[in-house]
Amino acid sequence: DTAVSQTPKYLVTQMGNDKSIKCEQNLGHDTMYWYKQDSKKFLKIMFSYNNKELIINETVPNRFSPKSPDKAHLNLHINSLELGDSAVYFCASSQVGTSGKFYNEQFFGPGTRLTVL
């Protein structure tokens, strides 16, 4: 009964390739996120999706694109992979709601370690 799951857990690929990472949550949350954790362990938000609408888009290269087929899934597509894309990518979800108060406890998936050779 994994709350937030990601596949694959490890991804090794060559520069220039295109790859995808999948994320699913079974918590019934309305918002999902993608984070990148670099070699220095700094965790930085990349995207979030709420009701199929992109509400945060940090200054990430447009080679990265989130795609959400439904509220429970947010996949990350990466085109033309570069060496600097090597990192651990975490998916997360939260229930943001419409009350105007964003308590926003986020729950993370297990991560995908991407290695670009």
Added chain:
Amino acid sequence: QKEVEQNSGPLSVPEGAIASLNCTYSDRGSQSFFWYRQYSGKSPELIMSIYSNGDKEDGRFTAQLNKASQYVSLLIRDSQPSDSATYLCAVTLVGKGDMRFGAGTRLTVKP
């Protein structure tokens, strides 16, 4: 100035002692505050959330928030070797869903 700042550590305490972890944030509009624990090679795990000034206790953990000083802390009482991990401070702004993380403090509890 970084949005969320933490001492990177490592912070080392003996087993049974109190571990004190500190965090400051730059945006006065910050509304929600969180502490995550991350074991090596694992994902961040939420351990505490706090939204109003004062203390919030949950078992051996106490979160403290002082919005006037833009300061949030985490106390771990009776520290155990299993508490050895990196602790991440995170904040969000009211009306916004994005969460900003500090760089984390690495805690080691020595038996």
